[in-house]
Amino acid sequence: MEILKINKLTKHYGKLTAVDKLELSIDKGSIYGILGPNGSGKTTTLGMILNVIRPSSGSFTWFADSDLNVNRQKIGAIIETPIFYPYLSGQKNLEIFCKIKKIGYADIDRVLNIVELYERRKDAFKTYSLGMKQRLAIAGALLGEPEVLILDEPTNGLDPQGIAEIRNLIINIAKNGITIILASHLLDEVQKVCSHVMILKKGKKLIAGRVDDILREPDIFEVKVEETEKLRELILNNSDLNLIQEHQGLFVFSYKEHSNGKDLNQFLIENGLVASHLQKQEKSLESYFLNIIEHA
Amino acid sequence: MLRLLHIEFIKAFNFKALWYLFLIYILALGIILFGVETFINDIIGEGGRNLPITLPKMSLYAFPLVWHNISYLAGFFKVFPAIMIIILVTNEYSYKTIKQQVISGLSRNELFFAKISLIFATSAIMGLLVGIFGFILGFLNTETIVFNVVIAKSQFILVYMLEVFAYGSFGFLIATLVKRSGFAIGVLLLWAYIAEPIIAYKLLGDWGDFLPLRSIGNLIRIPNSQLMKIFGIEFQEYISSGDLYIALAYTLIFNLIVWIIYKRTDL
Structure with missing residues (x-):
């Protein structure tokens, strides 16, 4: 009702x-x-x-x-x-x-x-x-x-x-x-x-x-690759990935629920990318929320 | 309506400042009512010595004249109930309880009529008080009590209630516009005792009689005392319907403005 x-x-x-x-x-x-x-x-x-x-x-x-x-x-x-x-x-x-x-x-x-x-x-x-x-x-x-x-x-x-x-x-x-x-x-x-x-x-x-x-806790990763253009394109064309921030070659984006670094790494390799830096962010909910507020 | 009055009663009854004001009002009224007669009698007594004729010793407070005289004198104190109303209305703004009452479920109309019931109850209490004083003074100063004479002219008490109601409605309007108690009381006193008398003085002819507070005061005009008759002055000894209409119109206008404000504003 x-x-x-x-x-x-x-x-x-x-x-x-x-x-x-x-x-x-x-x-x-x-x-x-x-x-x-x-x-x-x-x-x-x-x-x-x-x-x-x-x-x-x-x-x-x-x-x-x-x-x-x-x-x-x-x-x-x-x-x-x-x-x-x-x-x-x-x-x-x-x-x-x-x-x-x-x-x-x-x-x-x-x-x-x-x-x-x-x-x-x-x-x-x-x-x-x-x-x-x-x-x-x-x-x-x-x-x-x-x-x-x-x-x-x-x-x-x-x-x-x-x-x-x-x-x-x-x-x-x-x-x-x-x-x-x-x-x-x-x-x-x-x-x-x-x-x-x-x-x-x-x-x-x-x-x-x-x-x-x-407000599910999305998994947010920081990734650095050499081929930045390719990663940017991959993020923009894939609905599983949501770009939050890109700063001096460091990409911050959310990935599927309950994913870990291994999943993401595998996904990147499948798409012909090798990460030189890959880290899962802690306290990601707050930043995710701030991202919704700031960029929506 | 009784439910709304009950709400106002809880707020007013437990508010100490109001009780002090009420006690001052009773005290001031009592002193003036019991004091004035002795004062006037003394004047007559003093003046009478040099006159060729002896003046009749006539009390101001014999039935039925007492009703007119006493309600006229009490009219000087109608600013007290108006201040009491201003305090209770502005309290709602300073405590923000006007907002809380709507949040709790009062409609805008109920908010307005709660205060109207408050003004009405205040007028009734003041009228009742003056009525009691009238009875006491009347019985003390009348030699033979005849029922018809006692209640003759007692309509002055009803008109006194209207006077308090109209004056209180003016206070309600100021309180609603100004929202702060000290400031609102200041505006009321300034208008009543300085601004309006000056405007009345500047206006040509009888137009001053149409000013809001003066026309409310005109409901009960200066009574005819024996003293005045000596000087050959005749005053209006009755309530004229013209005065009544003007005062009622003002009361309606004051409250209508407040009602529109209550209906329209964000709280």
């Missing part, structure tokens, strides 16, 4: 196009990552589908239904930093959420227990640590058992322990069948948490699909 359908969604800020004719479809039960560097339009996109930012053009539909206000109660969301009334306690802040979502206060204890803030519920929000604030935000988003949870940079500004806590929380929440839309600039986060991903750059969709397909 389709949870969200985005159709040519566009937002202009003066001359700047923050989001450019975005198309997206999210199915029920998926953990959908929106991945992109800062300023790529992630938050603007989430703002629009949450009715906070008015789209310049285009449209979106939740739950294949046109009435946004009815459906909003089924969506829990956190955008950027946790926002609450600092002088109110965690409990009182969540009471406001309950009133907004038209549900009883009974659900408050449940969500406070999930995020382990029950003991501190009577304390004012301003006395909470950043990690606790973020957890309260997640508690707020979980009120009323939403069908969709939208999280924007949920681990931003947290220490390693806080990051681990939040990620485990997200994975546990997803086990209950809630659809999650997660925006992040951290490749690692999306890879660890998400089932699907869309990569955004300057408001445009670069690529979208299953994380296994898109």
Whole structure:
């Protein structure tokens, strides 16, 4: 079942196009990552589908239904930093959420227990640590058992322990069948948490699909040969090889999945090339991602 | 609507600064209401000695005159509820909670009507308070209590509520345009006590009466006291429908502008 359908969604800020004719479809039960560097339009996109930012053009539909206000109660969301009334306690802040979502206060204890803030519920929000604030935000988003949870940079500004806590929380929440839309600039986060991903750059969709397909770890090799022209031609004409960089005779390119140096060497020899340097790159996922961002 | 009011109530009830403002308002109103009569009576007493006729000792606070007199005096303090509204509206911007409420599921209309319900409730509370003061002062200063006389002219309290509502709506507009509490309160005071009086002074004829705050203030005009009658001045002792229409029109315009802003802007 389709949870969200985005159709040519566009937002202009003066001359700047923050989001450019975005198309997206999210199915029920998926953990959908929106991945992109800062300023790529992630938050603007989430703002629009949450009715906070008015789209310049285009449209979106939740739950294949046109009435946004009815459906909003089924969506829990956190955008950027946790926002609450600092002088109110965690409990009182969540009471406001309950009133907004038209549900009883009974659900408050449940969500406070999930995020382990029950003991501190009577304390004012301003006395909470950043990690606790973020957890309260997640508690707020979980009120009323939403069908969709939208999280924007949920681990931003947290220490390693806080990051681990939040990620485990997200994975546990997803086990209950809630659809999650997660925006992040951290490749690692999306890879660890998400089932699907869309990569955004300057408001445009670069690529979208299953994380296994898109963020699979490609094998990237550095190769030096004497006959550079021949290698360049081979790389350009062979779909198994994707050139990432060529610098002073050193070719950096990706090769088939799960390949090793031996496979590549054999392939080169079969094509009449002898490598004077052949090395498999470590941490290739990051560079692969950067390559998508920079060259797409 | 009650749900929206409840949301506003949680925010307002637990906000300390608001309570201080409310206490100052009650204190200031009480001092003025209980103090003015003694003050005027003293003047009459002093002035009366040199007059050939003896002035009747008439209380400002006897039923039914009390309603007009008290709501007129309370009118000087309507800036307090307006400031309270400005604080509550601008809080949403400084805490960014206006955005969070939409994220949590409030529609733009609900966001707007929550604040309208807040202004309405504030006006009702202020009106009720002045009404209670009116009853106390009325019973203290009227020799024979007759029900019909007691409630005659009590419509002034209702009009006072409208006055607070209209003034609060003006505060709502300024708060929405300016977004920062200190700045918004500054703009309100500057407009109310300096800019508008100057413009009113510069305008020819009665056109000054059509300025927003002055026309709201005109709802309840200066009451006719016995003292004034001595000087031969006659004031309007009733609520004129013309004044009512102008004030209502302004209230509608203020809120309409805010509604359009709430509907259109990115949060």
